[in-house]
Amino acid sequence: MIKLKKLSKSYSKSLILNDLTVDFEENSIHGIVGANGAGKSTLLSCIAGIEAYEGEISYGHKAKRNNIAFLPTDPFFFEWITGREYLKFIADLRKIDKVNYAEVNVFQLPLEAYASSYSTGMKKKLALTALLLDEFDFYVLDEPFNGIDNEGVHLMIDIIRNIQKKGKTIFIASHFTSPLRQVCDHIYKLVDGNIEKQ
Numbered sequence: 001m002i003k004l005k006k007l008s009k010s011y012s013k014s015l016i017l018n019d020l021t022v023d024f025e026e027n028s029i030h031g032i033v034g035a036n037g038a039g040k041s042t043l044l045s046c047i048a049g050i051e052a053y054e055g056e057i058s059y060g061h062k063a064k065r066n067n068i069a070f071l072p073t074d075p076f077f078f079e080w081i082t083g084r085e086y087l088k089f090i091a092d093l094r095k096i097d098k099v100n101y102a103e104v105n106v107f108q109l110p111l112e113a114y115a116s117s118y119s120t121g122m123k124k125k126l127a128l129t130a131l132l133l134d135e136f137d138f139y140v141l142d143e144p145f146n147g148i149d150n151e152g153v154h155l156m157i158d159i160i161r162n163i164q165k166k167g168k169t170i171f172i173a174s175h176f177t178s179p180l181r182q183v184c185d186h187i188y189k190l191v192d193g194n195i196e197k198q
């Protein structure tokens, strides 16, 4: 179980997550829904360990450090870096020696073009492709379907299911309920800083 215990998060004086306690099954796909500003990204950032918070998050018997793949809402790419250079940069960081770019490029992105010139959906696909270079126990995906064409959404659903089959735990925040319903084992609704219903 991934256990969130009395998780609270504020920005200045605004309380975004309010004493949230919930257990997430491992090896499952968890969807988080809620209105704009409900705190979905904030919750995912806390789970991914990139935001400070009050309360506790425990990750079962798996180590958290270096073990969480995070797909942000708006992936950022430096200018003058091609898709291929970005993938190589990530592969080098993760100490992955040999990358077969043709095989890795599941979304058939124009890897020789500058990543900063990609469309919103292409940027998301490139960021996800980079996460697939390595294996993690936890995948935290913020709005993965945002800006993605229909074919891409189907492919993404297949990818997410394949990740789960390897025994991984996946968190997805999304406004797109149709793909969420297709892929998630559980869906949680965030209201007033807490999970209103599952």
Ligand SMILES: Nc1ncnc2c1ncn2[C@@H]1O[C@H](COP(=O)(O)OP(=O)(O)OP(=O)(O)O)[C@@H](O)[C@H]1O
Residues within 6 Å of the ligand: 011, 012, 016, 034, 035, 036, 037, 038, 039, 040, 041, 042, 043
């Ligand atoms: N770094 C920050 N500094 C200050 N306030 C923030 C910051 N990040 C988020 N917030 C605020 O926290 C609240 C929750 O934001 P969050 O992005 O988590 O919501 P969300 O549910 O993901 O929204 P959306 O569906 O629009 O993406 C919002 O009121 C937002 O303005």
